[in-house]
Amino acid sequence: MSIRPTRRHVLVGATAILALPASLRVAQAQAPVKVAGVHASPVENAWNSRIHEAMRQAAADGLIEYTFSEGVSATDYPRVMREFAESGVDLVWGESYAVEREARQVAADYPDVAFLMGSSGEPAGDNFGVFGTYNHEAAYLAGMLAGPMSETGVFGSVGGYPIPEVNLLINAYRAGVLETRPDARFLNGFIGAWFDPAKAKEAAFAQIDAGADILFGERIGTADAAQERGVKAIGSLLDYTPRYPDTVFASAVWNYRPTIEAVVADIRAGRPVGRDYTEFSFMQHGGNELVYEAGMVPDDAIPPMEARRSAIQAGDFEVPIVTTEPS
Secondary structure (H helix, E strand, O other), X not given: OOOOOOOOEXXXXXXXXXXXXXXXXXXXXXXXXXXXXXXXXXXXXXXXXXXXXXXXHHHHOOOEEEEEEOOOOOOOHHHXXXXXXXXXXXXXXXXXXXXXXXXXXXHHHOOOOEEEEEOOOOOEOOOEEEEOOOOHHHHHHHHXXXXXXXXXXXXXXEEOOOOHHHHHHHHHHHHHHHHHOOOOEEOOEEOOOOOOHHHHHHHHHHHHHOOOOEEEEOOOOHHHHHHHHOOEEEEEEOOOOOOOOOOEEEEEEEOOHHXXXXXXXXXXXXXXXXXXXXXXXXXXXOOEEEEEOHHHOOHHHHHHHHHHHHHHHHOOOOOOOOOOOOO
């Protein structure tokens, strides 16, 4: 069957496997799991880019074969899912936030194909697994660093939509700030889009005008406003410090590879994938991490943060998961 992508359709993995040293090819003796990704946004979007690059690396390592479509609209999403399901893949990966009911129906129609979806809902049956983006622990730690850095005591954040995964991230950042700055005040804006840097930039400008001098950028475009106005910013999902070296002092990085390895292990073992894979985004599994520029952060802010990070990694401290919409 012909797969009709919205923007681009690429297969990676087979050639990369042939290029591996013989010893590594032996280690990858099991056939790669065939994965098809259905990206609602361009793969350059921060969230999608983390998944896309993790998939590409897993393909290069011989763990999976990876084919994908990007920029798939909500109205077209079920069709693309069905075409991939009928093409012989083992796993259809996607993001069902805007098409929850439709995605679950597609999975029900193809019980022999595994589905793994970014979702705010629960797993369904044996073949519909879910995951959430929980880099909240790193966001909390970034907030701890931000607390003593602010001169105004006003902390801003710009998000896409007020869904649980976004809410918990912003709330964790705020909780981290409050640990080191109990008198902090907060501003927040949702732009109603997953990828609209111009909108995010305008929302950030409004918060800077209202007194915020540190911004948490859940959406791309936030750091651009911070850079123009000379305030500091925190990146989310990927490390923004190379792009904004004098603006972004910390990033709450999300690593998707542990999730890929977990679902592939279940598929290879013949286990149902109708489970919640969110735990593999947690710091104990390597699913999220804080990166920061020590030279941009007050020296006395680092030891308390590092102590808290060690406690999280050891399982001695749990960052609160608060999914209510931040005011």
